[in-house]
Amino acid sequence: MIFIKAYVVTNILGVFAFDREGKVIVHKLFPKKPEVIAEKLKESRKGEIIEEERTVLNKLRLAGYKEVIWDKRAKDGFIACVYDPDHRGKEIAKEGFRKLAMDTRFVTTQAELNEIITKVNAFLTKQEVSKVKDDKVIMQVVGIVDDLDSSLNSLSERLREWYGMFSPETVRKVKSHEKLVEMLSRSAGEDEVKNFSKSLHDLYKTRDSLSRYLESACKQTIPNLSEVAGPLLASRLLSLAGGLEKIAKLTSSTIQLLGAEKALFRHLKGKGKPPKYGILFGHPLIQNAPKPLKGKVARLVAAKISLAAKTDQYSEKNEGKRIRKELEKKVGELTKNRG
Incomplete structure (x- = not known):
């Protein structure tokens, strides 16, 4: 039969x-x-x-x-x-x-089977240890990228003020710090301004190179989290949580408020409203949501990010696209029902 x-x-x-x-x-x-x-x-x-x-x-x-x-x-x-x-x-x-x-x-023999099981588990554990190391690398690199962004913003502002003394019209015309730096590194009349601009331009290129490396590392090490949150936001969430293992153990409500700890403490002391989200505000679905729905959308995003992190930590499955589509569908239904 x-x-x-x-x-x-x-x-x-x-x-x-x-x-x-x-x-x-x-x-x-x-x-x-x-x-x-x-x-x-x-x-x-x-x-x-x-x-x-x-x-x-x-x-x-x-x-x-x-x-x-x-x-x-x-x-x-x-x-x-x-x-x-x-x-x-x-x-x-x-x-x-x-x-x-x-x-x-x-x-x-059973002894032969035990030996094979031990060796296979050793190789699998070695792969997991490699994942943990990559996890720590991501946390270090995103810290460097964020530090570079902060320094570049501050130093570019200084350059803008400095060159504005010689050509205020140019400074007003070029709004982007990076474009101004690139332009001055090639054409500034003052030698010191030009040299400083070249140094900043090199830093911008370093930042861009590290950002590309970070994106690649995230897609390889935390593919599901990267698909749902985006590589840069995923790496920052990883850093705030303290690693993949830790974020995989967090509740979705905790993930929702990562980066909003100060606002939460102020609220607990009776000095402000409770925060609806922390660093998750950078997620495009939250940014594009109508203001009255941002909190609800943040909850949906946090829930799917939690699921993606658990998938990266506890399995080798690539479920990111499916999870992201489910999230987009739920957010779409929420927005539609409001209308």
């Missing part, structure tokens, strides 16, 4: 498909190399369909199965894939893990 549904599980051994009774329908083992297994598990957890999963799906389709249930949102063009993070196959695989390892001849 052929069942139309199969439950697909990917673990250290490989990829297994179970029927409703818990019997193995088909399977595809991983190469018995811990480093390769760790890499395949990493790719699978990101939501990618790896080679072994593709093989199992094809075998199921040829056997007449119409639908697979698994814990990823990835779709196959030839068989229906249903997402269920807690499907029955996972429990079956967990309870029968060691028996599966022996029955499929993946190993011949």
